[in-house]
Amino acid sequence: MRTLAIPKVSARDVFLACISTARQANKTRLQALEQAVVDAADQYEVAAIAAALHTLGHLEGEPVDELDRTELTKTYEQRMVPTSSPGNRFYNLLKDVPHRICPLCSKRIVETLDHQLPKMKYPLLAVVPTNLVPACSSCNWVKGEKIPVTSAEQTLHPYYDDVTGEQWLFARVQHAENRPPYVEYTVRPPEGWDAILAARVLNHFQTFRLGELYGPHAGQEMSNIRGALARMDVAGRVRFLAETERSIAVDARAGGLNHWRRVLYQALGADSWYINEGFTRS
Ligand SMILES: [Zn+2]
Incomplete structure (x- = not known):
């Protein structure tokens, strides 16, 4: 596992950039969720520092409105990943790691961003930078939608864990x-x-x-x-x-x-x- 610097961009800036060109009805819906996204990002960062992402179960399935959850998920898929989308510059910024080497396996090439907590279950974290880890396709695929239930089940987080100084x-x-x-x-x-x-x-x-x-x-x-x-x-x-x-x-x-x-x-x-x-x- 390789350690990466914590992204300097804020969850609010990324979220607002991503939704900037949404159609008005969707934009109004997403603008109403801005503070909920920022609050979720703050809670995520506190939990990640304490290696306690398993304690964020209360964010799972939030917000309760299904259309809100769908629009948040689409914020990543349609407003951040595509080349011409308004959030794409942040997508590329987060993927830009030394030599493009995947920090999870330390071997293959970065091709995507992996959601440390999956976006389908945690839509509020869909475009939160600290939840987006550059990854190769294989690491992204094998981890899938797994959610840690205990502290011990958390895989290493390249932004918050540094286990490189001692040999294991x-x-x-x-x-x-x-x-x-x-x-x-x-x-x-x-x-x-x-x-x-x-x-x-x-x-x-x-x-x-x-x-x-x-x-x-x-x-x-x-x-x-x-x-x-x-x-x-x-x-x-x-x-x-x-x-x-x-x-x-x-x-x-x-x-x-x-x-x-x-x-x-x-x-x-x-x-x-x-x-x-x-x-x-x-
Ligand atoms: Zn990998």
């Missing part, structure tokens, strides 16, 4: 007969971590299927370096793996100590079977 992602080289070695990724939260944060990290890893994502990429990386390793002696391989591990950027915006490639090189450098002969089978 680990990998291990697995050997098997008649197939190339492969790498399994696991979550092992640091000792002394708060139990809820530890559960959330594991939930994030499982929800976004990060082990299934990183494993094949690790296999490709091992295949790519096989030739280079073959030209080195054992000491050279040890040095190469350690230097590559160290060279991978470890700041929060790159995933910190839990960057899947850094973790891979750490695992390769710690596996004497791989260093001595296993790499030739990669």
Whole structure:
């Protein structure tokens, strides 16, 4: 997971921009909801800081009028996403993250915005910037309409959580007969971590299927370096793996100590079977 700066644009500014070109009847309806949207955004931000989004159940299904809910949802779909829509500049602004890398999986390319709390169930949060997280299509799809019921069920929030400074992602080289070695990724939260944060990290890893994502990429990386390793002696391989591990950027915006490639090189450098002969089978 990568950490992102909290968006500087306000919920009110985005909402007013989005509804600015709505037809008059819809606009009047939406203008009457402006303060409810701003209040919901304020409550959301307080809850997000406290990792307590599961306590916002009272906002679910609000406002009670079905047409109001429909118009709010359409505010995202029709007034923010389309290229020519009045809120599109905010849509692009929120999607604009370093190297376009999805902060949820730290691997694939950002293609959309994911509603941390889904817009169908929380229409008041449909265009609230802090509820809109840049995401790849796969992360957006696997998370779907899931709503956390407990603290532990909340996936990590790139604007509010920073778990990049301590290592919780680990990998291990697995050997098997008649197939190339492969790498399994696991979550092992640091000792002394708060139990809820530890559960959330594991939930994030499982929800976004990060082990299934990183494993094949690790296999490709091992295949790519096989030739280079073959030209080195054992000491050279040890040095190469350690230097590559160290060279991978470890700041929060790159995933910190839990960057899947850094973790891979750490695992390769710690596996004497791989260093001595296993790499030739990669
Ligand atoms: Zn992703």
